[in-house]
Every structure is written in structure tokens, then in C-alpha cells.
Amino acid sequence: MTKYIFKRLLSSVLVLLGVVTITFFISHVIPSNPASKWVGTRATQEQLDAAAEELGLNDPLPVQYAHYLGDLLRGDLGINYSTKQPVAKELAKYVPATVELVLLAFVLAIVIGIPLGIYSAKKKDRLLDHTVRFFSIGAVSLPTFWVALFLQLIFYKTLSLLPIGGQLSATATIFDTQPHVTGLLLLDCLLTGKFDMFLDALQHIILPCITVSLYPIGLVARMTRSALLEILGEDYITAGRSYGVSEFKVLWSYALKNSLGATATDVALSMGYTLTNTFLVESIFSWPGIGSYISSAVTTLNFPAIMGVTIFGACCYIILNLIADVIIALDPRVRL
């Protein structure tokens, strides 16, 4: 098994290399004049030349590539054109808030999505099944940014129940400082015993969380249902029943264990989508995560920032797929 993990890690690294090569190609070859982005549109020719020299744009392409790789290995994702700050440092500041949302969505997808899928499969073609199917297909068809706006409309404007955005209300940090243990605000509040702040943060996270979780819950429910339906039609389930094994055991032991591999892949896939959805939604909720960062970078066409986020996103995706592959390998039939 360890050999398998090692092999997969190796191939993930190779894939990462490919990803990085593509981002290099995109960011260094396509743009017509990166130098002008660096110094601004009203620069003189001398300033442009100086910038080109500084950015290493006059070196031959392979040299640029080598520099690029070297920088990446050292964790240097380039310098943000507008703020002149290292992209990596800026990213680190914004990552925890995004992770908090995505992690919650992940937990909800498993805790709500999988049981929904299971019961839907068990009670096939009955009311519960139809409801779950409709809900899950509806959930994956809703545009996430629209859901964010819609929820704000209902819960903030019409019902005045929940805040419109931000992680904490403006008043929360007046008398107390924001805790920084793990970077995940809710957890930090619990860990440091700041219960008032915890409640406040909880109020603020509800709407973004619902928005971002809808898609993965729907996807996981649907995929679990179809995987389970297929398994329940297999001969070994019929055989198990013929030996007098209880329905409960047939479903939760015999069937479920067989669906782990497919479910893991589906959850990993849904997390990839969730990550990008989160980016879209954060600016709507003024959530201080990578999404806000990238929204502003996109409008100003800030390449290093965009590339930095892209590489980060691809890394997350590769890691998620790696984890899913390892879970699939737990199936004894898989030849390691």
C-alpha cells in the first residue's frame, strides 16, 4: 500500500509540473506586454525597458522557465503588480477564511448528502426518492452567485434575520481581538473561549455556508444514490439476503462498503467545484477569502495574483484526487 501511495504521489508531482508549465506558458508567453502591466499604462519607453529587464523578460524562454520553477520551489509565487507584495504572503492571509467555508461544505456534503442518497436508493420511486432527486438536481442547477444574492434578499432584506456579509460584525472587534489559532474563526473562538464572538461569527457564516454547500450536497446525494442502486442490483446482495442477513446489515455493511471508492471520487470532484464556487461567492458576502482576492485581481488583470491562485487551486485539486485515489485503493480488488 505504501508503494502505491508513493507511486501516486510521484505521478501527482509530475502532473503538478505539467500544471506549472501551463501556467508559465499562459502567464509568460501569451500576454502581449507584461512589462506594461507592471509599470502602468502611462510609462515611458525607458521605464518599460527597465521593467522588462527587471522582470527578466529579455532572457530566452527556457531561462525564464528555469527561473519560474526555481521561484516556485522556494514558495515564491511572484509579486503582485498592484500592491507590490509577494503573492504567496497575500494568499496565506486569505486562505484560512476560504478553507473554513470549504471545510464546512465538505462536512455537510458527507453528513447530509450521503445519508440522503442512501435513503433515496432504499426507497426507490417512493416520495422520499422523488423529493431527494428533485432537490439534488435542482441544487446542482442553481447558479451559486445567484443563490448568494437570493438568500441575502430573503434573510437580510425581507426578514432582517441574518447579516449581509463579512465574517464578524463591525462591532465585534471593538472590545475584543479576533483570535488566531488555526486561522479558522469558528474553531478559534471555541478554542479561546470567546463565546459571544463565536455566536456572532456563526450568524455570519450561515448564509455563505448554505450557498456554498448546496452544490456538493446535491451532487453527493445524487452520486451516492446511483452508486448504491447499482450495487443493490448485484448478485452478492441477493445472495446475502438469501442467507437470511437482515436488510439493515445488507444496506449499511454489505452495500455501503462497496460504494466507498465511487463516493470518495465524487466527494473529491464536488470539492473541486465547491472551491471555485466559493471564489465566486466570497465577494458577494464580503468574505475575506481567496475569492475576494481573485475578484479584485481579475478586474485589474493582475497576472501574478491570478496565476498564484490558479496554481493554488490546482494543488488543492491534485491533493483531493490523491486522497480519493488512496481511498479507492482500499478496495481489495484494486491491484496495487
Next chain:
Amino acid sequence: MAYFEINGLVVKHKSYEGVKTVLDIDHLEIQKGATYGIVGESGQGKTVLALTILKLLQTPPGIIERGEILLDGENLLRKSVKEMQRSVRGGKIAMIFQDPMSCLNPVFTVGSTMIDVLRRHNRGMNKKTAQDQAVHLLEEVKLADAESVMAKYPHQLSGGQRQRVIIALALCCGAEFMIADEPTRNLDVTIQASVLKLLKDLQRRRNITVLFIANNLSLISAFCDRVAILHNSKIIEEGPVEEVVRNPREDYTKLLVDSVSTKATAQPVPADQPVLLKVEHLKKYFRINDDIKKQKNLTLKAVDDVSFQLHQGEVLGIVGESGCGKSTLVNTILNLFEPTDGKVFFEGVDVFEAGKNRGNAFKKNVQIVFQDPYWSLNPRWLIKDIVSEPLDVYEKLGENQRLARVRELLAMVGIDEDACFKYPHEFSGGQRQRIAIARSLASNPKLVVLDEPTSSIDVFSQAQILELIKDLRRRFNLTNILISHDLGVVHELSNQIAVMYLGHIVEFGPAEEVFRHPRHPYTQALFDSIPSIHAVGIDSLKTLEGQIPSPINPPSGCPFHTRCAQACQACAQRVPAHTQVGEGHVVSCLLLEDHTGMEETT
């Protein structure tokens, strides 16, 4: 009142085509301790019966319209699923399934599945006791090294081992009534014999009532006391096995009996025909990695030094069990694989040399008809495109000429000419097989290979296909290589026969001669382990102990010596040469090397 009774049972099946009656049984009864067989075609009927009895039938497509199934007086159809699960399933009736690979949960070890079932039927049994009991049962079904089998996953076991595990699982339930649904369907003939003997043994010792379902009358005649013939959802004939087999009343029964009886031999071939195909010391080894044992670069010796000659107009039948290499041999001869060593000459021309220069002449002259009529025709092509595919490769014909030729070919195999513009799924298995035969004749080949031509089609069509093949041979002076596990088919069509074991030809000779006087120990064991309708009862079956060795690690010397009752020291040391024991009859056995021409003592 009988121990088990079925009265007026009607089961239907609903599909988008409509509602079809699958079972319509007026009356059936089984006495306690008896072995009762049900024979019918491959289709839904028999398995549906087994599933209905245990209330396992999927009732959206299936409909149980009426009837009663009585076990010890209780009507099973009246019970709810929960009641069935609690008391009947496993506890009173246990089932032995047909396909052990798909019936064992792939993510659980054999041990954990067995312990589960044991503890289900023995409340309060602790894990240790269950473990011991499971090992005990595995030994009872004659599984070697039971302890290590407990820790294995289903995919790590061989077909025969898996089937024994299924039997052991049925025993775990402790039921007195067992339903065996074609338990030996996917097993090799020699393993089938030992599994049947095991089942009979268990049945006698534990006094279990058995309902045995099969599609082969000779299996039933070996195993059961009484038999019922199921045809078109009804039981058309019923009675003691000997009676039914010796004096079949219904036409269908007669057809069934006929299909498993040994028949007249094939038409003789005139002498002095030229040699069409010559195979010399052909070897085909595969380089593989055994991921389970984590060894790399192992050699799988699929075909190991095979030589023979085939004259024009002859039919060579190749028999052997799984892993003997008959399919690989044929695929290599057809140049679908690169040979590791050896030569093949077709009409005097070296096939592999010519193949390098894109010699299409060989492919034009050698065609193949596959076993599976469902997947050997592209489901998305029209029949006319399927049949004319060889034409398109070798000739440039206009649309009309092509169509005319296709119609001609279809007429030869007895298919209506308006089939041209239809899809394969609109035809039955037997008809598709004919279309495949028509396709194989399109390029006017000299040699046609038939790979299990009748295995996957129903009994009616089998007889017709065999007649068709004989007819076409006569008309076109075809030469055939026939692969089949059905000795009856081989006997009916072949002039020559080759018996293969682990990549070697162990016996070769005129069909009639080899059938009457098999000389090689393996050939003898093979013929003896096939149930014959002429010898009713199980004791006539001879079992062959041990498993077929893996071709990755073949035994040294004679490949059969590990299972041969007559093996001696020398057998493990060198591969026997081909010894002539009769006119054109050659055997590869050390014991016969010293006794050429003499009668062999058994």
C-alpha cells in the same frame, strides 16, 4: 402431503415490450431427502423459480400472480419479506448460486462472510466458535488449506474454490432444503465432476433435500432421482430420471436427450488431400506481472511447443479445459498475436513472414466465427454492412453488387434477404450466429475457425447450426478448426481431434479412434468426468483431483504429472515426446513411450 409442493404458480415479467408469462406450474412435489432436478433452456424461468421460492424476486418487473409454495405445510408466498428473512431464508432453505464470482461480496474476506452467516443463524455464538466452525465447514467441502482460504478475498480464489465456498456458505445456514441453481455452470469439466460428487456426498450424509436446476440433461441424470422438464414456462414432462431419459414422451424432451447423446461421426475426408495448414513447434509466451504475489516479469506459457498438420477438407476439433491454451493457439495461428517461436505454414507460405509484408492473402483465406453471437456483431451496424465487411477489404464493389452478394450469403445460411437493413438486436441468438457464419464466408475463405459455435445458443438452434455447418462444408470444401468444450459437438463434426493441456497437445488423432480408445491419462480422465446420459447416477463419474496448475508456473517435465494417478519419477523430469500409438494417433506420455503398439494396463 409432500415436504415441498408448488401448486398453480403463475409468475409474469413486465418489460417495455409487454407482460410475459415466465412460469406456469400446475403441480410439483418433492419428498424429503430426495434430489429433484429441473431442466430448461438458458433463460429466465429456472432462476426465477429459485428466487420466487425465497421471495427474492424483484417485484417491479416480476409479478407473482397466483399460486402457493408449500414447505412443510406452510405457504411461503403468504409470508412477508420480514418473516422470510427471519425464519425461512437460510434457516429452512439455502441457495447455492450459479456464478460464484458475482455472488460473493468482493470487499469481504471469505472468513468474515462465513462468520457473519454463522452468527446470524446461531444466536449467541461468539467469534471464536464461529471461526472454528467455518474452518470445519471449509474442510468439509474439501478446500485445501482452509485456514488461509478464510483470510482470502473472492477474487484471489479459483472458480472451483469459489464454488466450494458458496456450498460451504449454504451449509453455514444449517438448512435442510437446498436449491442449487446451475452450480457448475462456469466450471471446467473435471472440476465440475468433483463438485457434483461433493454435493451428492453432502446430500447423502446430512439427508438434505435438493432442488437442482440445470440446462443440461446429463448433469441431472448424474445427480437427481426425479426430473421435471421446463419448457415455455410449463412443466411438460416429469418423472424418475431413468424413465424420462430412456423413454421421453414429449418432442422437446426428445430433443434434449438427443443433444447430449453421442452421435454419428463426421463425414470422412478423401485421402491424399494437400496439407493446408502446418504448425511447427509453435510457442506463445506472455510477459506479465503478477500483482497479487508482487512478482514481475513472469512468463505465462500459453502455448508451449505445438505441432500438427491439417489437410484440406478436414475438421480438427480442439478440446481442453480453461487455461489449456486453445484460444491462444488459434489466435496465434490467425496472426492476431506475434508468436514467441515456431512457424505456421498456410498453403506452403510462412504466415508470419508474409504478415510482415502485409500479406492480406492469409487473412482473406482464414476466417473465424466466435462463440458469442451477441457481441461478435457490431450492434450499431446494419446487417448488410456487417456481412460485407470482408468484401470491403478485399474487393471494390458497387453498392448494388455488394447488396447482391450479401443477399446471396444470407440465403446460404438460411436468413431472409430483408434482414439486410435491420440491426442485430432484432434477431435471436441462433440467427445471429448464422449471420456471423455468413460474414465468415464473404471472402471465400479456405479455412474457417469455429470457436465454440453452439455454446451460447439454445438447444433448438444448436442442431440447426450444426447441420448448416456440415452443409456448407460440403458445398465449399471448407477446412475447419473447431474449438468446443462440448464433446458431443466435437464428436459430431470432427475428423481429427487434439486434446490440449497447459499449452501442450497431449493426444492427437482420428476422432473416432480417440473417442473410443483414449490413451493419455488426461484424455481418459476428461472423458470420464463428463456426465453421460447413458450412464445414469453419479458413481460413473470419475473425478480428477487437484487443480489445473497455473501456466505462469507450469510443472516441470510432463505438464500433467501433478494430477496423474500413474505418474512416475521420470514424468517430472522431462517432457514426453510424441509417440505413435495407432494410425495417425499420437500421444505425449512417458508411460506409453516404452509400450508402443502394446495394450496399456490401467
Next chain:
Amino acid sequence: MEHFLENWRPKWNSFKESMYLLAKNKLSLLAFAIIILLVAGAVFAPVLVPYPEDMYSTHIENKLQPPSSDHIMGTDELGRDVFSRVVYATRVSISTAIVAVGVALIIGIPLGAIAGAFGGWIDNIIMRITDVFLSFPPLLLAIALVALLGSGLSNAIIAIVVSWWPWYTRLVRGQAISIKERKFVQAAETIGTSKAKIIFRHIIPNCISPVIVQASMDIGGVIMTVASLSFLSLGAQQPTPEWGLMISTGRAFFPDKWWCCIFPGIAIFLTVLSFNLLGDAIREILDPKTRKR
């Protein structure tokens, strides 16, 4: 050509059978109905909408009016009728999606079939490249590409095609590998049919079913992606009517003038939903367990 009718009639009959099965499922009928409505709306937009000129002209004096009998979805920040623009946006969305998915299919299917059919080093190279592209979360790659190529619908299509084709390649490759083992492919090899013909006439036609299911659902997915890109101001540009763009510009006045954002979003939802339902229904029809084939 003389037997044209006879050649095509069986294919037409197959198609009719599929349509019949599609119609039996109530949910797919609903999806179909919605799609037909959408397409009709797209094609006949100039004739159907009350204010066709609002694609270009502005009526500042009328801006940000709530929904009324005159303007059933209200007006936007330039006084244009929201309802007309929403209907017109259907054209943009559906045509973009069809083009993007079409091109992705043309690239992805042959690559996947070749990878699966040949195996070996060809398979390895194609799959490595595919894996690299598949490692980008789809939207991110599209964002990155558009950010660099420049905003605009055509660049958005290019970006989407680049991120989408690997999914089809992987799907087709998996299918091709199992179809390769089918006996009719081996029969074709013994007959002597050329490798190219085997790939394009034997393997690909048998891989199509799951691809059709995926493609129909992907039309919805692409519409969503284009809307997301436009929401980020990377896709359609003013004054083109596009749902995502409308939501994006409407954000400035949200939540007070809610109609500018909400209605276009509902349109996205209904469109994507109906394509998803359609894909689901097609999958049920093509499932071999429910058919005779």
C-alpha cells in the same frame, strides 16, 4: 445512393423509438418542453419580446423601475426592459454553449478513442496531457485563460473548450478500452479491416452513449460557466444581454432594486435544470439494463 432510403430508415426508426421512450418519462417531458420554449424564445426573440430595441437603446429616464404591467420584470440601470433582455440572452447562452461543447467533442472524442484503441505509449502521452488539464478546477482555468486573452465571448468560448475537452477524452478512453475487447472488434481485426476504420466505425459509434448523456448535461454546465465568467466581467461585455452580466451589473443596486439580479438568475436556473433533467432522462433510456440491447 440508390438505397438511400433503405439505409436511413432503420436509423430513423431507432431514433423514433428513443424519442418515444423519452416522452414516457414525465420529468424528461417537462425538461424537453422547457428547452423547446427556450430555443423558440431564442430564435423568435425579436418578434416575441415587447421591447426589442432595448438591446441597444437606453432610456435613462425610466431606469430602475420595479416590475409592473408595462415591464413585467422591471427595468435595469439604463432603463432597459429586463424581460426583453432576459429572453434575448437565451440566444447568447445557448449558442455559446452549443459551440463550446461541439468543439470540445470534436477534439475530445477522437483523442480518447485513439488513446483507448492503441494503448501503450500513445495512450500514456495522451492521458498524461489530459490529466494535467483535468487537474485545474474547471472555472479557474477558464478564468486564467480569459484574463490573459482578454475579455469577450469568443475568448470565453476558447477558454471553455480548453478546459472541457479532457473530460470527454477520459470518458471515451475508458469506453474504448472495454469496447476494444468486444468480439466484433476482434472479428474486424481477423477480417483485415484497417485500424483507422476500426476506430472510427467500430469503436467510436459504440462509445457514444455516455458521451451524449454527458454532453447534454454539459450544455447546462457551460451556460453556467459562461454566466459565471460574465459575472466576473470576463465573458460577455456590455451591451450584450447575458444573464451573468446582468446579475453582475445589477449587484450595484442590490438588494433594493432586486429585480435586476433575481430574474436573470431564475432564467439560468431553469435552463441549466432542464438540460440536467434531459441528460438524466437520456441516461435512463440508454442504460442497457432497461433496453433489450
